[in-house]
Amino acid sequence: MPPFDLPEDDPFGPHNLPYGVFSAAGSDARGVGVRLGDHVLDAGAAARALGSPHVSLLARPTLGPLLAAGRPVWSDVRRALTEWVTDPAHRETVAPLLHPLSEVTLHLPFEVADYVDFYASENHARNVGQIFRPDAEDSLTPNWKHLPIGYHGRSGTVVVSGTDVVRPQGQRKAPTDPAPVFGPSVRLDIEAEVGFVVGVPSPLGRPVGMSGFRDHVFGLCLLNDWSARDLQAWEYVPLGPFLGKSFATSVSAWLTPLDALEEARVAPPERTHPLLPYLDDAQEEPMGYDLRISVAINGHTVSEPPFSTMYWTAAQQLAHMTVNGASLRTGDLYGSGTVSGTTERERGSLLELTWNGREPLELPDGKRAFLEDGDVVTLTAWAPGPNGTRVGLGEVTGRVAPSL
Ligand SMILES: O=C(O)/C=C/C(=O)CC(=O)CC(=O)O
């Protein structure tokens, strides 16, 4: 009786159990779903049917209450779910509550509170520095090795995987243009990132240190930080990204709990500069993650960025984001920054893959410097799981729709 007897190598087996919010076919009602193979378990209905004390967290139209509940509850719920989908005693109850993925609608799984985006890949930062600031002495800005650089984005335009992205319009001015012009972006790009989702809030005025990472952060998702490079290059001086990035940010429909990613933890790259105590992770447990990302345009893989190369960890980013006393709210989302490895085939943006359009990619359906209307961009990823298994991180996909 599928999907109980999934092959061991299924990336969405019982060792994974990511959370989302779904509606069943023909229904508008939303509920918490847990992915098992290519099915979605109606977790609220299962909790009710099995008399679970977690029903008040799972029989909800959003993940918010579960996110806010905190790590001990997250662990209890995960233990319960594992039992529900593996213990033969529950099969009869659980089987009718599993919906084929192809028959459900997946929604944005939580209300996004604040959205921050970092800039944590040294390879990406060096590439972008060379492209945007070719005359600078160093491709990294002087602060880069001392703090995780970030900016506040627009939480209201975070959309779930599958949502079309309308090509943004705006101002641009190439160095050779005599004056700025207005119109649809001609350098629409992607950024392959990982998003971290805060569950437990913190009070205003009290920093959350690196050691608070696992108590506050529930899990992660895939994130595509769509970027209009022509708008960005003209507007960003001196305050940083604004309209070139605020028109849409796509996230995967599945949140993978940190508990599913224990085997994927790795040490971050060697630190080349001494760090202030609140960021110094030399004595901390390894907080990097070995996540293997793939970027596909219209079904053709163009890059495989390795997340393990990220210089700043999500724990350092959390510590930095709150060191001034800024509080956390349930649903805060922070992007890792574009993930780029050392080789050309590991770059997480077209800006880098085509070197600002100078070296277009050759795809079966034509050359691409930047995205064309109708292009579909899909990020997928997996991480090593227990006993040689893989933990699938789902996908984040989006199609470029023409400007209105
Ligand atoms: O260096 C710059 O001026 C701009 C950099 C970016 O566009 C990167 C950004 O959004 C952060 C990231 O995703 O790494």
Ligand SMILES: [Ca+2]
């Ligand atoms: Ca970004």
Ligand SMILES: [Mg+2]
């Ligand atoms: Mg964006």
